[in-house]
Amino acid sequence: MADSSGDMMTSRQLYARLLAYVRPYWKVFAIALLAMALSSLAEPVFPAMMKFLLDDGFSKSSGWDWLLYPAAVMGIFLARAIFGFVGDYAMSWVSNNVIAELREAMFARMVRLPTHYYSDNLSGRLMSRIAYDVTGVAGAATNALSSLVKDSLSIVGLMAWLLYLNWKLTLITLSVVPFIAFVVRYFSKRLRSVAKGQQESMGRITQVLQEAIEGHKVVKIFGGQHYEEARFHKSVREQRRFAMRTTMAVAAQSPIVQFFAALGVAIIMGVALKQAASDQTTVGSFVSFITAMLMLMAPLRRITDVNAPIQRGLAAAESVFSLIDEDTEKDTGKTVLGRAHGLVEFDNVTFTYPGADRAALKAVSLTLHPGECVALVGPSGSGKTTAANLLPRFYQVDAGQIRVDGHALQEISLDSLRDNIALVSQDVVLFNDTLGANIAYGSKRQATQDEIRAAAKAAHALEFIDALPDGLNTMIGENGVKLSGGQRQRLAIARALLKNAPILILDEATSALDTESERHVQAALDELMRGRTTLVIAHRLSTIERADRIVALAHGEKQEEGTHSELLNHDGLYARLYRMQKAEEVIA
Secondary structure, three states, X not given: OOOOOHHHOOHHHHHHHHHHHHHHHHHHHHHHHXXXXXXXXXXXXXXXXXXXXXXXXXXXXXXXXXXXXXXXXXXXXXXXXXXXXXXXXXXXXHHHHHXXXXXXXXXXXXXXXXXXXXXXXXHHHHHHHHHHHHHHHHHHHOHHHHXXXXXXXXXXXXXXXXXXXXXXXXXXXXXXXXXXXXXXXXXXXXXXXXXXXXXXXXXXXXXXXXXXXXXXXXXXXOOOHHHHHHHHHHHHHHHHHHHHHHHHHHHHHHHHHHHHHHHHHHHHHHHHHHHHXXXXXXXXXXXXXXXXXXXXXXXXXXXXXXXXXXXXXXXXXXHHHHHHOOOOOOOOOOEOXXXXXXXXXXXXXXXXXXXXXXXXXXXXXXXXXXXXXXXXXXXXXXXXXXXXXXXXXXXXXXXXXXXXXXXXXXXXXXXXXXXXXEEEEOOOOOOOOEHXXXXXXXXXXXXXXXXXXXXXXXXXXXXXXXXXXXXXXXXXXXXXXXXXXXXXXXXXHHHHHHXXXXXXXXXXXXXXXXXXXXXXXXXXXXXXXOOOEEEEEOOOHHHHOOOOEEEEEEXXXXXXXXXXXXXXXXXXXXXXXXXXXXXXXXXX
Protein backbone atom coordinates (compact mmCIF):
# COMPACT_ATOMS: atom_id res chain seq x y z
CA MET A 1 0.00 0.00 0.00
CA ALA A 2 1.27 3.42 -0.84
CA ASP A 3 2.04 5.71 2.06
CA SER A 4 -0.43 8.35 0.90
CA SER A 5 -3.45 6.09 1.25
CA GLY A 6 -6.86 7.66 1.47
CA ASP A 7 -7.51 6.86 5.15
CA MET A 8 -4.51 9.03 6.11
CA MET A 9 -5.81 12.07 4.24
CA THR A 10 -7.82 14.87 5.84
CA SER A 11 -11.05 16.16 4.32
CA ARG A 12 -9.20 19.24 3.07
CA GLN A 13 -6.51 17.10 1.41
CA LEU A 14 -9.12 14.88 -0.22
CA TYR A 15 -10.97 17.86 -1.63
CA ALA A 16 -7.73 19.45 -2.79
CA ARG A 17 -6.82 16.24 -4.59
CA LEU A 18 -10.26 16.06 -6.21
CA LEU A 19 -9.88 19.65 -7.39
CA ALA A 20 -6.57 18.68 -9.03
CA TYR A 21 -8.66 16.61 -11.44
CA VAL A 22 -10.78 19.71 -12.09
CA ARG A 23 -7.76 21.79 -13.14
CA PRO A 24 -7.82 20.77 -16.86
CA TYR A 25 -11.40 22.06 -17.03
CA TRP A 26 -10.81 25.25 -15.01
CA LYS A 27 -12.35 27.55 -17.64
CA VAL A 28 -15.71 25.76 -17.62
CA PHE A 29 -15.42 25.42 -13.84
CA ALA A 30 -14.88 29.18 -13.53
CA ILE A 31 -17.92 29.83 -15.75
CA ALA A 32 -19.97 27.51 -13.51
CA LEU A 33 -18.86 29.33 -10.35
CA LEU A 34 -19.48 32.75 -11.91
CA ALA A 35 -22.97 31.75 -13.08
CA MET A 36 -23.78 30.35 -9.65
CA ALA A 37 -22.46 33.50 -7.99
CA LEU A 38 -24.62 35.75 -10.19
CA SER A 39 -27.63 33.53 -9.56
CA SER A 40 -27.07 33.67 -5.80
CA LEU A 41 -26.42 37.40 -5.64
CA ALA A 42 -29.91 37.96 -7.05
CA GLU A 43 -31.28 36.62 -3.72
CA PRO A 44 -30.84 39.78 -1.58
CA VAL A 45 -32.16 41.97 -4.42
CA PHE A 46 -35.72 40.78 -3.80
CA PRO A 47 -36.01 41.78 -0.09
CA ALA A 48 -34.20 45.05 -0.92
CA MET A 49 -36.80 45.73 -3.59
CA MET A 50 -39.56 45.03 -1.02
CA LYS A 51 -38.24 47.84 1.17
CA PHE A 52 -38.33 50.40 -1.62
CA LEU A 53 -41.69 49.14 -2.87
CA LEU A 54 -43.35 49.54 0.53
CA ASP A 55 -41.61 52.77 1.44
CA ASP A 56 -41.84 54.50 -1.95
CA GLY A 57 -43.71 52.34 -4.43
CA PHE A 58 -47.21 53.08 -3.15
CA SER A 59 -46.77 56.85 -3.39
CA LYS A 60 -48.37 58.53 -6.35
CA SER A 61 -46.58 57.81 -9.57
CA SER A 62 -47.12 59.10 -13.07
CA GLY A 63 -47.14 57.44 -16.46
CA TRP A 64 -45.82 53.93 -16.68
CA ASP A 65 -43.78 54.02 -13.42
CA TRP A 66 -46.11 51.42 -11.90
CA LEU A 67 -44.62 48.82 -14.27
CA LEU A 68 -41.13 49.25 -12.84
CA TYR A 69 -41.45 46.86 -9.88
CA PRO A 70 -43.30 44.02 -11.71
CA ALA A 71 -40.69 44.22 -14.49
CA ALA A 72 -37.90 44.15 -11.91
CA VAL A 73 -39.39 41.02 -10.28
CA MET A 74 -39.58 39.26 -13.64
CA GLY A 75 -36.06 40.35 -14.50
CA ILE A 76 -34.64 39.10 -11.22
CA PHE A 77 -36.19 35.65 -11.48
CA LEU A 78 -35.39 35.32 -15.19
CA ALA A 79 -31.73 36.16 -14.51
CA ARG A 80 -31.67 33.64 -11.65
CA ALA A 81 -33.13 30.95 -13.90
CA ILE A 82 -30.65 31.54 -16.73
CA PHE A 83 -27.58 31.78 -14.50
CA GLY A 84 -28.77 28.81 -12.44
CA PHE A 85 -29.12 26.63 -15.54
CA VAL A 86 -25.72 27.63 -16.92
CA GLY A 87 -24.07 27.04 -13.54
CA ASP A 88 -25.65 23.63 -12.96
CA TYR A 89 -24.96 22.40 -16.51
CA ALA A 90 -21.34 23.60 -16.53
CA MET A 91 -20.65 22.11 -13.09
CA SER A 92 -22.19 18.81 -14.11
CA TRP A 93 -20.09 18.79 -17.31
CA VAL A 94 -16.92 19.28 -15.28
CA SER A 95 -17.94 16.70 -12.70
CA ASN A 96 -18.77 14.00 -15.23
CA ASN A 97 -15.41 14.54 -16.91
CA VAL A 98 -13.72 14.20 -13.52
CA ILE A 99 -15.66 11.00 -12.80
CA ALA A 100 -14.61 9.57 -16.18
CA GLU A 101 -10.96 10.47 -15.49
CA LEU A 102 -11.09 8.91 -12.01
CA ARG A 103 -12.60 5.71 -13.41
CA GLU A 104 -9.93 5.59 -16.10
CA ALA A 105 -7.18 6.22 -13.53
CA MET A 106 -8.56 3.46 -11.27
CA PHE A 107 -8.79 0.99 -14.16
CA ALA A 108 -5.32 1.89 -15.41
CA ARG A 109 -3.96 1.22 -11.92
CA MET A 110 -6.02 -1.97 -11.53
CA VAL A 111 -4.59 -3.64 -14.66
CA ARG A 112 -1.06 -2.89 -13.39
CA LEU A 113 -1.50 -4.21 -9.85
CA PRO A 114 0.64 -7.18 -8.78
CA THR A 115 -0.93 -10.65 -8.94
CA HIS A 116 -1.08 -11.02 -5.16
CA TYR A 117 -3.44 -8.02 -4.94
CA TYR A 118 -6.10 -9.97 -6.84
CA SER A 119 -5.58 -12.92 -4.52
CA ASP A 120 -5.94 -10.76 -1.40
CA ASN A 121 -8.95 -8.66 -2.46
CA LEU A 122 -12.49 -9.58 -3.45
CA SER A 123 -13.13 -8.95 -7.14
CA GLY A 124 -16.67 -7.77 -6.28
CA ARG A 125 -15.30 -5.06 -3.98
CA LEU A 126 -12.83 -4.01 -6.66
CA MET A 127 -15.62 -3.69 -9.23
CA SER A 128 -17.80 -1.84 -6.72
CA ARG A 129 -15.06 0.74 -6.18
CA ILE A 130 -14.88 1.60 -9.86
CA ALA A 131 -18.60 1.31 -10.63
CA TYR A 132 -20.21 2.57 -7.40
CA ASP A 133 -17.78 4.50 -5.18
CA VAL A 134 -16.91 6.99 -7.91
CA THR A 135 -20.57 8.02 -8.16
CA GLY A 136 -20.32 9.05 -4.51
CA VAL A 137 -17.50 11.38 -5.48
CA ALA A 138 -19.92 12.91 -8.01
CA GLY A 139 -22.26 13.82 -5.15
CA ALA A 140 -19.47 15.79 -3.46
CA ALA A 141 -18.16 17.24 -6.72
CA THR A 142 -21.45 18.42 -8.29
CA ASN A 143 -24.59 18.74 -6.20
CA ALA A 144 -22.75 19.39 -2.95
CA LEU A 145 -20.28 21.84 -4.47
CA SER A 146 -23.04 23.61 -6.40
CA SER A 147 -25.10 23.96 -3.24
CA LEU A 148 -22.09 25.16 -1.26
CA VAL A 149 -21.30 27.87 -3.80
CA LYS A 150 -24.87 29.02 -4.48
CA ASP A 151 -26.20 28.79 -0.95
CA SER A 152 -23.07 30.22 0.68
CA LEU A 153 -23.24 33.27 -1.59
CA SER A 154 -26.98 33.58 -0.98
CA ILE A 155 -26.39 33.50 2.77
CA VAL A 156 -23.56 36.04 2.51
CA GLY A 157 -25.68 38.36 0.33
CA LEU A 158 -28.73 38.13 2.58
CA MET A 159 -26.63 38.61 5.72
CA ALA A 160 -25.00 41.69 4.19
CA TRP A 161 -28.45 43.15 3.50
CA LEU A 162 -29.57 42.32 7.02
CA LEU A 163 -26.49 44.02 8.49
CA TYR A 164 -27.24 47.07 6.36
CA LEU A 165 -30.84 47.18 7.55
CA ASN A 166 -30.26 46.47 11.25
CA TRP A 167 -26.86 45.34 12.50
CA LYS A 168 -28.10 44.76 16.06
CA LEU A 169 -30.72 42.24 14.99
CA THR A 170 -28.24 40.59 12.63
CA LEU A 171 -25.77 39.98 15.49
CA ILE A 172 -28.56 38.12 17.29
CA THR A 173 -28.84 35.94 14.17
CA LEU A 174 -25.12 35.15 14.30
CA SER A 175 -25.37 34.03 17.95
CA VAL A 176 -26.95 30.72 16.88
CA VAL A 177 -24.16 29.93 14.37
CA PRO A 178 -21.84 28.16 16.92
CA PHE A 179 -24.67 25.80 17.89
CA ILE A 180 -25.34 24.97 14.24
CA ALA A 181 -21.61 24.46 13.58
CA PHE A 182 -21.36 22.01 16.52
CA VAL A 183 -24.31 19.96 15.24
CA VAL A 184 -22.90 19.81 11.68
CA ARG A 185 -19.43 18.79 12.94
CA TYR A 186 -20.86 16.02 15.15
CA PHE A 187 -22.95 14.51 12.38
CA SER A 188 -20.12 14.87 9.82
CA LYS A 189 -17.97 12.32 11.66
CA ARG A 190 -20.88 9.92 12.01
CA LEU A 191 -21.89 10.20 8.34
CA ARG A 192 -18.29 9.64 7.15
CA SER A 193 -17.87 6.38 9.09
CA VAL A 194 -21.30 5.09 8.07
CA ALA A 195 -20.58 5.94 4.39
CA LYS A 196 -17.46 3.73 4.53
CA GLY A 197 -19.58 0.88 5.86
CA GLN A 198 -22.08 1.40 3.03
CA GLN A 199 -19.32 1.12 0.43
CA GLU A 200 -17.95 -2.08 1.96
CA SER A 201 -21.42 -3.63 2.11
CA MET A 202 -22.08 -2.67 -1.53
CA GLY A 203 -18.86 -4.47 -2.44
CA ARG A 204 -20.12 -7.62 -0.71
CA ILE A 205 -23.44 -7.39 -2.59
CA THR A 206 -21.52 -7.13 -5.87
CA GLN A 207 -19.37 -10.12 -4.89
CA VAL A 208 -22.36 -12.36 -4.12
CA LEU A 209 -24.05 -11.28 -7.37
CA GLN A 210 -20.92 -11.99 -9.41
CA GLU A 211 -20.40 -15.44 -7.89
CA ALA A 212 -24.06 -16.41 -8.29
CA ILE A 213 -24.11 -15.31 -11.95
CA GLU A 214 -20.78 -16.91 -12.90
CA GLY A 215 -21.55 -20.10 -10.99
CA HIS A 216 -25.22 -20.41 -11.95
CA LYS A 217 -24.78 -23.97 -13.21
CA VAL A 218 -23.20 -25.12 -9.94
CA VAL A 219 -25.93 -23.31 -8.00
CA LYS A 220 -28.63 -25.16 -9.94
CA ILE A 221 -27.03 -28.61 -9.96
CA PHE A 222 -26.18 -28.61 -6.26
CA GLY A 223 -29.39 -26.90 -5.15
CA GLY A 224 -27.62 -23.81 -3.86
CA GLN A 225 -30.45 -21.37 -4.49
CA HIS A 226 -31.46 -21.10 -0.82
CA TYR A 227 -27.84 -20.79 0.27
CA GLU A 228 -27.19 -18.00 -2.24
CA GLU A 229 -30.46 -16.29 -1.27
CA ALA A 230 -29.33 -16.37 2.36
CA ARG A 231 -25.93 -14.87 1.46
CA PHE A 232 -27.61 -12.16 -0.61
CA HIS A 233 -30.17 -11.51 2.13
CA LYS A 234 -27.38 -11.03 4.67
CA SER A 235 -25.46 -8.64 2.39
CA VAL A 236 -28.55 -6.62 1.41
CA ARG A 237 -29.76 -6.34 5.00
CA GLU A 238 -26.33 -5.19 6.12
CA GLN A 239 -26.42 -2.51 3.44
CA ARG A 240 -29.94 -1.55 4.55
CA ARG A 241 -28.74 -1.10 8.15
CA PHE A 242 -25.99 1.24 7.04
CA ALA A 243 -28.47 3.14 4.85
CA MET A 244 -30.87 3.58 7.79
CA ARG A 245 -28.04 4.77 10.02
CA THR A 246 -27.25 7.36 7.36
CA THR A 247 -30.93 8.33 7.14
CA MET A 248 -31.13 8.69 10.92
CA ALA A 249 -28.11 10.99 10.99
CA VAL A 250 -29.38 13.09 8.08
CA ALA A 251 -32.95 13.21 9.41
CA ALA A 252 -31.80 14.22 12.91
CA GLN A 253 -29.32 16.85 11.75
CA SER A 254 -31.72 18.91 9.65
CA PRO A 255 -34.46 19.57 12.28
CA ILE A 256 -31.87 20.30 15.00
CA VAL A 257 -30.21 22.90 12.78
CA GLN A 258 -33.60 24.31 11.78
CA PHE A 259 -34.62 24.54 15.45
CA PHE A 260 -31.66 26.79 16.27
CA ALA A 261 -32.29 28.82 13.12
CA ALA A 262 -35.99 29.21 14.01
CA LEU A 263 -35.00 30.22 17.54
CA GLY A 264 -32.88 33.03 16.10
CA VAL A 265 -35.70 34.09 13.75
CA ALA A 266 -38.23 34.12 16.61
CA ILE A 267 -36.01 36.32 18.79
CA ILE A 268 -35.32 38.65 15.89
CA MET A 269 -38.98 38.86 14.95
CA GLY A 270 -39.93 39.80 18.51
CA VAL A 271 -37.27 42.52 18.72
CA ALA A 272 -38.14 43.80 15.22
CA LEU A 273 -41.84 44.06 16.09
CA LYS A 274 -40.95 46.01 19.22
CA GLN A 275 -38.77 48.36 17.19
CA ALA A 276 -41.56 48.86 14.63
CA ALA A 277 -44.04 49.67 17.40
CA SER A 278 -41.75 52.42 18.71
CA ASP A 279 -41.18 53.84 15.20
CA GLN A 280 -37.50 52.84 15.22
CA THR A 281 -37.90 51.27 11.77
CA THR A 282 -40.08 51.79 8.69
CA VAL A 283 -42.67 49.31 7.41
CA GLY A 284 -40.52 48.69 4.36
CA SER A 285 -37.42 47.98 6.43
CA PHE A 286 -39.35 45.67 8.74
CA VAL A 287 -40.94 43.67 5.88
CA SER A 288 -37.63 43.59 4.03
CA PHE A 289 -35.82 42.30 7.13
CA ILE A 290 -38.40 39.56 7.79
CA THR A 291 -38.44 38.61 4.09
CA ALA A 292 -34.64 38.33 4.04
CA MET A 293 -34.73 36.28 7.27
CA LEU A 294 -37.28 33.86 5.83
CA MET A 295 -35.33 33.64 2.56
CA LEU A 296 -32.23 32.85 4.62
CA MET A 297 -33.87 29.70 6.02
CA ALA A 298 -33.96 27.83 2.67
CA PRO A 299 -30.25 28.14 1.75
CA LEU A 300 -29.32 27.55 5.40
CA ARG A 301 -31.32 24.30 5.39
CA ARG A 302 -29.81 23.20 2.07
CA ILE A 303 -26.27 23.98 3.16
CA THR A 304 -26.68 21.83 6.29
CA ASP A 305 -28.33 19.02 4.29
CA VAL A 306 -25.40 19.06 1.88
CA ASN A 307 -23.21 17.65 4.65
CA ALA A 308 -24.47 14.11 3.98
CA PRO A 309 -23.46 13.90 0.28
CA ILE A 310 -20.17 15.63 1.08
CA GLN A 311 -19.28 13.03 3.71
CA ARG A 312 -20.38 10.21 1.42
CA GLY A 313 -18.28 11.78 -1.33
CA LEU A 314 -15.22 12.10 0.90
CA ALA A 315 -15.58 8.49 2.02
CA ALA A 316 -15.86 7.49 -1.65
CA ALA A 317 -12.82 9.63 -2.47
CA GLU A 318 -10.84 7.78 0.19
CA SER A 319 -11.77 4.50 -1.46
CA VAL A 320 -11.00 5.81 -4.96
CA PHE A 321 -7.61 7.24 -4.04
CA SER A 322 -6.62 4.21 -1.98
CA LEU A 323 -6.89 2.15 -5.18
CA ILE A 324 -5.14 4.78 -7.32
CA ASP A 325 -2.33 4.89 -4.72
CA GLU A 326 -1.80 1.12 -4.65
CA ASP A 327 1.71 0.09 -5.62
CA THR A 328 1.95 -1.32 -9.13
CA GLU A 329 4.15 -4.23 -10.10
CA LYS A 330 7.79 -3.48 -9.40
CA ASP A 331 9.61 -2.91 -12.67
CA THR A 332 13.19 -1.89 -12.01
CA GLY A 333 14.63 -3.80 -14.97
CA LYS A 334 16.52 -1.80 -17.59
CA THR A 335 17.49 -4.60 -20.00
CA VAL A 336 15.46 -4.86 -23.21
CA LEU A 337 15.74 -8.34 -24.64
CA GLY A 338 14.49 -7.78 -28.16
CA ARG A 339 13.61 -11.28 -29.39
CA ALA A 340 15.01 -13.73 -26.85
CA HIS A 341 16.92 -16.85 -27.86
CA GLY A 342 14.89 -18.78 -25.29
CA LEU A 343 17.44 -19.96 -22.71
CA VAL A 344 15.62 -20.19 -19.36
CA GLU A 345 17.40 -21.08 -16.10
CA PHE A 346 15.92 -21.70 -12.64
CA ASP A 347 18.83 -21.43 -10.20
CA ASN A 348 18.03 -22.63 -6.63
CA VAL A 349 14.64 -20.87 -6.76
CA THR A 350 12.67 -20.69 -3.52
CA PHE A 351 9.25 -19.08 -3.19
CA THR A 352 6.55 -18.93 -0.51
CA TYR A 353 3.11 -17.44 -1.07
CA PRO A 354 2.23 -14.61 1.36
CA GLY A 355 0.66 -16.09 4.49
CA ALA A 356 1.51 -19.69 3.53
CA ASP A 357 2.98 -22.10 6.09
CA ARG A 358 5.49 -23.75 3.76
CA ALA A 359 7.41 -22.90 0.63
CA ALA A 360 5.75 -23.64 -2.71
CA LEU A 361 9.19 -24.14 -4.28
CA LYS A 362 12.39 -25.09 -2.43
CA ALA A 363 15.79 -24.58 -4.09
CA VAL A 364 14.58 -25.77 -7.48
CA SER A 365 17.11 -25.71 -10.32
CA LEU A 366 16.43 -26.53 -13.95
CA THR A 367 17.45 -25.32 -17.40
CA LEU A 368 15.41 -25.01 -20.59
CA HIS A 369 17.62 -24.71 -23.67
CA PRO A 370 16.40 -22.75 -26.71
CA GLY A 371 13.75 -24.72 -28.59
CA GLU A 372 13.56 -27.40 -25.90
CA CYS A 373 10.33 -28.75 -24.38
CA VAL A 374 10.51 -29.41 -20.64
CA ALA A 375 7.51 -30.79 -18.75
CA LEU A 376 6.79 -30.37 -15.04
CA VAL A 377 4.84 -33.20 -13.42
CA GLY A 378 3.82 -34.05 -9.88
CA PRO A 379 0.86 -34.35 -7.54
CA SER A 380 -1.34 -31.36 -6.66
CA GLY A 381 0.55 -28.78 -4.61
CA SER A 382 3.93 -29.89 -5.89
CA GLY A 383 4.81 -26.41 -7.25
CA LYS A 384 4.23 -26.88 -11.00
CA THR A 385 1.97 -23.88 -11.51
CA THR A 386 4.09 -21.79 -9.14
CA ALA A 387 7.11 -22.29 -11.39
CA ALA A 388 5.02 -21.19 -14.38
CA ASN A 389 3.84 -18.07 -12.48
CA LEU A 390 7.39 -17.07 -11.53
CA LEU A 391 8.75 -17.07 -15.09
CA PRO A 392 6.62 -14.08 -16.31
CA ARG A 393 7.23 -12.45 -12.89
CA PHE A 394 3.65 -12.65 -11.67
CA TYR A 395 5.40 -13.17 -8.34
CA GLN A 396 8.93 -12.33 -7.18
CA VAL A 397 11.23 -15.16 -6.07
CA ASP A 398 12.25 -15.18 -2.39
CA ALA A 399 15.67 -16.69 -3.00
CA GLY A 400 17.69 -17.92 -5.94
CA GLN A 401 17.37 -16.55 -9.44
CA ILE A 402 15.53 -17.08 -12.72
CA ARG A 403 17.40 -16.03 -15.86
CA VAL A 404 16.38 -15.57 -19.49
CA ASP A 405 19.29 -15.53 -21.97
CA GLY A 406 21.61 -15.05 -19.01
CA HIS A 407 19.79 -11.99 -17.63
CA ALA A 408 18.14 -12.18 -14.19
CA LEU A 409 14.39 -11.45 -14.41
CA GLN A 410 14.82 -8.41 -12.15
CA GLU A 411 17.23 -6.90 -14.68
CA ILE A 412 14.77 -7.25 -17.58
CA SER A 413 11.98 -4.73 -18.07
CA LEU A 414 8.55 -6.30 -17.54
CA ASP A 415 7.30 -5.36 -21.01
CA SER A 416 10.39 -6.82 -22.65
CA LEU A 417 10.17 -10.04 -20.62
CA ARG A 418 6.47 -10.61 -21.25
CA ASP A 419 6.76 -9.74 -24.94
CA ASN A 420 8.86 -12.90 -25.20
CA ILE A 421 6.38 -15.20 -23.39
CA ALA A 422 3.08 -16.68 -24.55
CA LEU A 423 0.69 -18.56 -22.25
CA VAL A 424 -1.97 -21.17 -22.92
CA SER A 425 -3.71 -22.47 -19.82
CA GLN A 426 -6.54 -24.81 -18.91
CA ASP A 427 -8.68 -21.81 -17.86
CA VAL A 428 -8.95 -19.95 -21.17
CA VAL A 429 -9.78 -16.27 -20.79
CA LEU A 430 -11.75 -14.78 -23.68
CA PHE A 431 -13.42 -11.39 -23.96
CA ASN A 432 -16.91 -10.42 -25.06
CA ASP A 433 -15.72 -9.37 -28.49
CA THR A 434 -15.29 -10.92 -31.93
CA LEU A 435 -13.31 -14.08 -32.61
CA GLY A 436 -10.78 -12.02 -34.56
CA ALA A 437 -10.34 -9.51 -31.72
CA ASN A 438 -9.74 -12.33 -29.24
CA ILE A 439 -6.98 -13.79 -31.43
CA ALA A 440 -5.41 -10.41 -32.23
CA TYR A 441 -5.46 -9.28 -28.60
CA GLY A 442 -3.32 -6.66 -26.87
CA SER A 443 -0.07 -5.84 -28.64
CA LYS A 444 -1.28 -7.71 -31.74
CA ARG A 445 -4.51 -5.73 -32.18
CA GLN A 446 -3.16 -4.16 -35.40
CA ALA A 447 -2.64 -7.57 -37.05
CA THR A 448 -4.05 -7.95 -40.54
CA GLN A 449 -6.95 -10.24 -41.41
CA ASP A 450 -4.56 -12.54 -43.29
CA GLU A 451 -2.25 -12.84 -40.24
CA ILE A 452 -5.21 -13.64 -37.98
CA ARG A 453 -6.51 -16.28 -40.40
CA ALA A 454 -3.06 -17.83 -40.69
CA ALA A 455 -2.80 -18.13 -36.89
CA ALA A 456 -6.33 -19.58 -36.70
CA LYS A 457 -5.50 -22.10 -39.42
CA ALA A 458 -2.31 -23.22 -37.67
CA ALA A 459 -4.33 -23.63 -34.46
CA HIS A 460 -6.88 -25.85 -36.27
CA ALA A 461 -9.52 -23.22 -35.44
CA LEU A 462 -10.35 -22.03 -38.94
CA GLU A 463 -12.58 -25.03 -39.61
CA PHE A 464 -15.14 -24.01 -36.97
CA ILE A 465 -14.63 -20.26 -37.48
CA ASP A 466 -15.48 -20.43 -41.19
CA ALA A 467 -18.58 -22.49 -40.36
CA LEU A 468 -20.01 -19.52 -38.42
CA PRO A 469 -22.15 -16.99 -40.35
CA ASP A 470 -19.94 -14.02 -39.47
CA GLY A 471 -16.63 -15.89 -39.36
CA LEU A 472 -13.93 -13.95 -37.50
CA ASN A 473 -16.47 -11.15 -36.85
CA THR A 474 -18.66 -13.44 -34.73
CA MET A 475 -19.31 -12.15 -31.19
CA ILE A 476 -18.45 -14.95 -28.76
CA GLY A 477 -20.28 -13.83 -25.60
CA GLU A 478 -18.92 -13.51 -22.08
CA ASN A 479 -15.71 -15.61 -21.79
CA GLY A 480 -16.61 -17.44 -25.00
CA VAL A 481 -19.80 -18.94 -23.57
CA LYS A 482 -21.04 -19.70 -27.11
CA LEU A 483 -18.01 -21.92 -27.85
CA SER A 484 -17.07 -25.44 -26.76
CA GLY A 485 -14.08 -26.11 -24.51
CA GLY A 486 -11.97 -27.34 -27.41
CA GLN A 487 -12.88 -24.34 -29.55
CA ARG A 488 -11.96 -21.90 -26.77
CA GLN A 489 -8.66 -23.72 -26.28
CA ARG A 490 -7.81 -23.49 -30.00
CA LEU A 491 -8.58 -19.75 -29.94
CA ALA A 492 -6.09 -19.38 -27.08
CA ILE A 493 -3.51 -21.31 -29.13
CA ALA A 494 -4.20 -19.09 -32.16
CA ARG A 495 -3.64 -16.04 -29.93
CA ALA A 496 -0.28 -17.49 -28.82
CA LEU A 497 0.66 -18.35 -32.42
CA LEU A 498 -0.06 -14.81 -33.57
CA LYS A 499 2.10 -13.41 -30.77
CA ASN A 500 4.95 -15.63 -31.98
CA ALA A 501 6.87 -15.43 -28.70
CA PRO A 502 10.05 -17.54 -28.35
CA ILE A 503 9.08 -18.83 -24.87
CA LEU A 504 5.84 -20.73 -24.32
CA ILE A 505 4.06 -21.80 -21.12
CA LEU A 506 1.43 -24.54 -21.41
CA ASP A 507 -0.47 -24.90 -18.14
CA GLU A 508 -2.48 -28.16 -18.37
CA ALA A 509 -3.77 -27.00 -21.73
CA THR A 510 -5.58 -30.28 -22.58
CA SER A 511 -6.61 -31.61 -19.17
CA ALA A 512 -10.30 -30.64 -19.37
CA LEU A 513 -11.00 -31.81 -22.93
CA ASP A 514 -12.69 -34.86 -24.39
CA THR A 515 -10.69 -37.22 -26.64
CA GLU A 516 -11.83 -35.70 -29.95
CA SER A 517 -11.18 -32.12 -28.80
CA GLU A 518 -7.85 -33.15 -27.30
CA ARG A 519 -6.75 -34.57 -30.66
CA HIS A 520 -7.44 -31.23 -32.39
CA VAL A 521 -5.86 -29.21 -29.59
CA GLN A 522 -2.78 -31.45 -29.38
CA ALA A 523 -2.23 -31.04 -33.13
CA ALA A 524 -2.49 -27.27 -32.68
CA LEU A 525 -0.09 -27.39 -29.72
CA ASP A 526 2.45 -29.36 -31.77
CA GLU A 527 2.34 -26.56 -34.32
CA LEU A 528 2.68 -23.92 -31.59
CA MET A 529 5.60 -25.60 -29.80
CA ARG A 530 7.74 -26.01 -32.93
CA GLY A 531 10.96 -24.02 -32.51
CA ARG A 532 9.97 -22.51 -29.13
CA THR A 533 11.30 -23.03 -25.63
CA THR A 534 8.30 -24.64 -23.96
CA LEU A 535 7.52 -25.18 -20.29
CA VAL A 536 4.66 -27.67 -20.01
CA ILE A 537 2.67 -28.27 -16.85
CA ALA A 538 1.10 -31.66 -17.38
CA HIS A 539 -1.77 -33.42 -15.68
CA ARG A 540 -2.26 -36.11 -18.33
CA LEU A 541 1.18 -37.67 -18.50
CA SER A 542 0.42 -39.30 -21.86
CA THR A 543 0.56 -35.84 -23.46
CA ILE A 544 4.21 -35.22 -22.50
CA GLU A 545 5.85 -38.53 -23.41
CA ARG A 546 7.63 -36.83 -26.30
CA ALA A 547 8.99 -33.96 -24.17
CA ASP A 548 12.75 -33.47 -24.36
CA ARG A 549 12.94 -33.67 -20.58
CA ILE A 550 10.52 -34.28 -17.73
CA VAL A 551 11.02 -32.85 -14.23
CA ALA A 552 9.08 -34.48 -11.38
CA LEU A 553 8.25 -32.25 -8.39
CA ALA A 554 6.84 -33.11 -4.97
CA HIS A 555 6.24 -30.74 -2.01
CA GLY A 556 7.99 -27.96 -3.93
CA GLU A 557 11.23 -29.91 -4.45
CA LYS A 558 12.71 -31.49 -7.56
CA GLN A 559 12.65 -35.28 -7.21
CA GLU A 560 14.00 -36.44 -10.57
CA GLU A 561 14.70 -35.34 -14.13
CA GLY A 562 15.07 -37.16 -17.44
CA THR A 563 13.29 -38.38 -20.55
CA HIS A 564 10.10 -40.43 -20.43
CA SER A 565 11.91 -43.73 -20.88
CA GLU A 566 14.71 -42.80 -18.45
CA LEU A 567 12.25 -41.94 -15.69
CA LEU A 568 10.21 -45.09 -16.26
CA ASN A 569 13.40 -47.14 -15.91
CA HIS A 570 14.33 -45.18 -12.79
CA ASP A 571 11.04 -46.33 -11.23
CA GLY A 572 10.63 -43.24 -9.08
CA LEU A 573 7.86 -40.67 -8.62
CA TYR A 574 7.18 -40.24 -12.35
CA ALA A 575 6.91 -43.99 -12.92
CA ARG A 576 4.43 -44.33 -10.02
CA LEU A 577 2.29 -41.45 -11.33
CA TYR A 578 2.39 -42.87 -14.86
CA ARG A 579 1.31 -46.35 -13.74
CA MET A 580 -1.51 -44.89 -11.63
CA GLN A 581 -2.87 -42.93 -14.60
CA LYS A 582 -2.64 -45.94 -16.92
CA ALA A 583 -4.55 -48.03 -14.38
CA GLU A 584 -7.25 -45.34 -14.12
CA GLU A 585 -7.56 -45.22 -17.92
CA VAL A 586 -8.01 -49.01 -18.08
CA ILE A 587 -10.72 -48.90 -15.40
CA ALA A 588 -12.45 -46.01 -17.20
